Amino acid sequence: MGISRYLFTYGEAAPFPAKLLYITYSKYEHDWYSLPHTHPFTELCFILHGKGSYLFEGQPYPVQKDDFIIVNSNVSHTETSDGDVPLEYIILGVEGLDFSLRGNREHIIFNCKEDHTDFSFLMNTLLSEMETKKPNYELICQNLLEVLIVRLTRRRASLAFEAIPTVLSNRECLKLKQYMDTNYNRNITLDTLAEISHLNKYYLAHAFTKRFGDSPMNYLCSVRIKASKELLSSTDHSITEVAHSSGFSSQSYFAQCFQKHCGMTASAYRKSCREQKGK
Numbered sequence: 001m002g003i004s005r006y007l008f009t010y011g012e013a014a015p016f017p018a019k020l021l022y023i024t025y026s027k028y029e030h031d032w033y034s035l036p037h038t039h040p041f042t043e044l045c046f047i048l049h050g051k052g053s054y055l056f057e058g059q060p061y062p063v064q065k066d067d068f069i070i071v072n073s074n075v076s077h078t079e080t081s082d083g084d085v086p087l088e089y090i091i092l093g094v095e096g097l098d099f100s101l102r103g104n105r106e107h108i109i110f111n112c113k114e115d116h117t118d119f120s121f122l123m124n125t126l127l128s129e130m131e132t133k134k135p136n137y138e139l140i141c142q143n144l145l146e147v148l149i150v151r152l153t154r155r156r157a158s159l160a161f162e163a164i165p166t167v168l169s170n171r172e173c174l175k176l177k178q179y180m181d182t183n184y185n186r187n188i189t190l191d192t193l194a195e196i197s198h199l200n201k202y203y204l205a206h207a208f209t210k211r212f213g214d215s216p217m218n219y220l221c222s223v224r225i226k227a228s229k230e231l232l233s234s235t236d237h238s239i240t241e242v243a244h245s246s247g248f249s250s251q252s253y254f255a256q257c258f259q260k261h262c263g264m265t266a267s268a269y270r271k272s273c274r275e276q277k278g279k
Helices: 113-132 137-153 170-183 190-197 201-212 216-234 239-245 251-262 266-278
Strands: 019-027 042-049 051-056 059-064 067-071 077-081 088-095 097-101 107-111 161-165
Touching: 019 113, 019 137, 042 097, 042 113, 051 107, 059 067, 059 107, 088 113, 088 137, 097 107, 097 201, 113 137, 170 190, 170 201, 170 216, 190 201, 190 216, 201 216, 216 239, 216 251, 216 266, 239 251, 239 266, 251 266
Parallel strands: none
Antiparallel strands: 019 088, 042 067, 042 088, 051 059, 051 077, 067 107, 097 161
């Protein structure tokens, strides 16, 4: 008799900050028309049968059986069915979690044919638990959701995505922005911002970029350039002094950033300002 024993060791993995909001089962029977819409949460969709299209920001993408669709929060989308092979699918509404996708995309479609049994079991069991609501169904649903998310993230080697906490609220992102607005002349790094906000720095960067359309460090650089322009136009400080007062680590880095943002050197900008005042 052969026996194999595997000892379980506890790693540093923590539960995903995801909360199941709802589950929807849909089968197209020519009795509905879905309009483009958005949600403040993520949707996970698994195509059980049929063919059709998912529309993201008005652009159609074909979907078929065993396709898995991830739609991050606040992305305009809808689905349409092929009349000959109607769509049948299950959708999960998930709060507290977004997916960081390659190329800063906010949606992805990939086929799970090889993992059909696993994904079909997870989605159908979640649906069944929500329908019957037997004792402790909430615990089962939460555990199944976490298993599903882990199975999805294991594909990130080929699909380049990872699960991250949902983007920070406007208030939290604004707090970081205001800190940089008032402390731009200090030595601020992404690690500094992570320490202040008590957040993972990669999550913080994703959250800030999605909220303001620019990364934290690019935003900080623009604030420093704005401050330097004010000093160049209103004081006689040397270029080195202006660079230091604006928070730049060196004059050479300041010169590089100023040229990139303003299309001219700091000296040329100062000269231009004085010429304007002299008119």
